[in-house]
Structures are given as structure tokens and as C-alpha cells.
Amino acid sequence: MAAAGPAELERLAAACRALIDHYPTRNWWPARSRFEVMVGAVLVQNTRWLNAARAIEALRAAALLQPAAMAEASAETLARWIRPAGCQRIKARRLLALAIGIQQSGGLRALAQLEDQALRARLLRWHGIGEETADAILLYGFKRPAFLSDGYARRWLSRMGIFEAGAGPRAYGRCRQFMAQELVLDVSDAQALHAAVVLHGQQHCGARPRCEGCCVANYCLNKTIA
DNA sequence: GTCCAGGGTTCGT
DNA sequence: ACGAACCATGGA
Numbered sequence: 529m530a531a532a533g534p535a536e537l538e539r540l541a542a543a544c545r546a547l548i549d550h551y552p553t554r555n556w557w558p559a560r561s562r563f564e565v566m567v568g569a570v571l572v573q574n575t576r577w578l579n580a581a582r583a584i585e586a587l588r589a590a591a592l593l594q595p596a597a598m599a600e601a602s603a604e605t606l607a608r609w610i611r612p613a614g615c616q617r618i619k620a621r622r623l624l625a626l627a628i629g630i631q632q633s634g635g636l637r638a639l640a641q642l643e644d645q646a647l648r649a650r651l652l653r654w655h656g657i658g659e660e661t662a663d664a665i666l667l668y669g670f671k672r673p674a675f676l677s678d679g680y681a682r683r684w685l686s687r688m689g690i691f692e693a694g695a696g697p698r699a700y701g702r703c704r705q706f707m708a709q710e711l712v713l714d715v716s717d718a719q720a721l722h723a724a725v726v727l728h729g730q731q732h733c734g735a736r737p738r739c740e741g742c743c744v745a746n747y748c749l750n751k752t753i754a
Numbered sequence: 755g756t757c758c759a760g761g762g763t764t765c766g767t
Numbered sequence: 768a769c770g771a772a773c774c775a776t777g778g779a
Contacts, residue, residue, distance in 0.1 A: 557760095569760090572759090572760055572761090573759095573761040574758090574759060574760085574761045574762085574774085574775095575759060575760080575761090575775095575776080575777090576758090576777075579759085579776065579777060579778090582777090611776070612777075613775090614759090614775045615761095615773095616774090616775070616776080617775085618763085619774090622762085655762090655763085656762065656763085659761095659762095660760085661761070676760085678760065678761090679761095695769095696768090696769060697768090697769075697770090698768090722760090723760095726760060730759095756779100757778105757779090758777105758779090759778095762773105763772105763773085765770105765772080766769105766770090767768105767771100
């Protein structure tokens with residue numbers, strides 16, 4: 529699997545195209561500002577988007593949805609507003625680290641000047657921003673090309689027989705590295721692909737009871753590709 | 755009551 | 768380096 533041949537590469541590209549075409553999405557990551565994308569990326573960690581959205585609206589109502597205002601708020605205050613998103617004490621600290629990190633970087637305008645790699649490295653330094661959250665912020669907040677090799681993506685690639693990332697903390701990085709070298713995506717396609725992968729995963733494998741047959745037997749879209 | 759959701763950190767081995 | 772516990776709410 530380390531060296532995918534031209535045929536495998538073509539199959540991967542076709543599979544991605546099929547997913548995008550089959551799951552068209554509109555406004556997959558609704559947000560009114562770049563900062564709101566970043567806040568949402570933290571709040572949605574291990575949480576349904578509906579609950580993260582409720583927390584975002586509470587922050588908006590409290591006029592805390594700007595870096596300067598949030599950076600001056602207390603963790604306790606933030607925790608109170610974001611309660612619907614769960615893990616509020618943890619996420620309050622992460623939001624605070626995010627807002628302070630932005631301020632200390634010279635603001636969003638300065639951050640947006642950084643190259644892709646430098647920006648990603650900067651985001652990863654901040655408490656509460658891991659690889660997946662950083663890539664989501666890059667892709668939807670800063671419009672930089674990125675493949676989100678999250679759980680849905682890794683399961684899809686595994687069941688398609690394209691790449692087996694395995695388990696553990698490094699699975700994300702292994703999958704990301706593989707995709708980066710095998711596939712070149714522009715921002716629009718990368719955004720659409722991630723949304724499609726998640727929708728596909730939720731529809732066929734995320735809900736209980738799990739469908740044992742469909743993805744394993746048909747790969748859902750694989751039969752139209754193979 | 756139980757399981758899980760668009761993760762990351764921390765703490766045992 | 769790897770696995771597991773932990774966070775904490777709302778929905779099915």
C-alpha cells in the first residue's frame with residue numbers, strides 16, 4: 529500500500545469524484561467569519577454539529593464571537609455559554625487559548641499571511657488544536673487545500689481497499705501523508721470531498737444499528753466505480 | 755439505561 | 768511509542 533500504482537491512483541481519484549457528485553452539499557460549514565470557523569472547529573470536537581451550533585449562537589448573543597472579546601473573557605464565563613457543546617470546561621480553556629493565540633500572532637490578518645505549512649504549524653502549537661482541528665480550520669477558515677483524514681475518511685479508504693491507516697494516535701498523520709502524496713485537491717474539491725465523506729459515513733455507518741452489509745459488501749459507491 | 759457524536763490531552767505501561 | 772481514561776452535553 530506504500531506505493532500505489534497508476535491504476536490504484538486512478539481508482540482513488542474516481543472514487544473521490546463519485547463521492548463528491550453523489551453527495552452534493554451546500555454550506556457544509558456555515559459561519560459568518562473566519563474566527564467563527566475556528567471556534568466551531570473546537571466546539572464540534574467529539575460533538576454533533578447541532579450542539580456546537582447552539583454554543584456558537586450563545587457566544588454570538590454574548591458578543592464573544594470575536595478574538596479580542598473572547599481573549600478577555602474568563603474561562604468560567606466561556607464555559608457557561610458553551611455548555612450545550614459538552615466538555616465545557618475543557619473547551620472553554622481551548623477557546624481561550626485560541627483567542628489569545630490569535631492576538632499574540634498579530635490577529636487574523638497576520639495569520640492569513642502565513643504559508644500553508646507555517647500556518648498549520650502555528651495552529652498546532654495552541655492548546656486544544658490537534659491535527660484534525662487544524663486541518664478543518666485551514667480548509668474552511670483559511671481556504672487552504674487539505675484532506676481531512678478523520679475517522680470517516682479512514683474507514684472509507686480502508687473499506688475501499690485504498691489505504692489502511694490502522695489505529696492509534698498516528699493514524700491521522702499516516703492517512704494524511706498518503707493522501708497528500710497520492711492526490712492533489714483544490715480548495716473547492718477538498719471542501720466538497722470532506723463533506724461528502726462525512727455524509728456518506730453518517731448515512732451508511734454512523735447511525736445505529738450499524739449496517740454490517742452495505743459498506744463492506746458494496747462500498748456504497750465502489751460498485752459504480754470498479 | 756446505553757451508546758455515540760465532524761477530538762485532544764494526559765497519564766499509565 | 769502505544770493504549771486508555773477523561774471530559775460532559777444532548778439525541779436516538
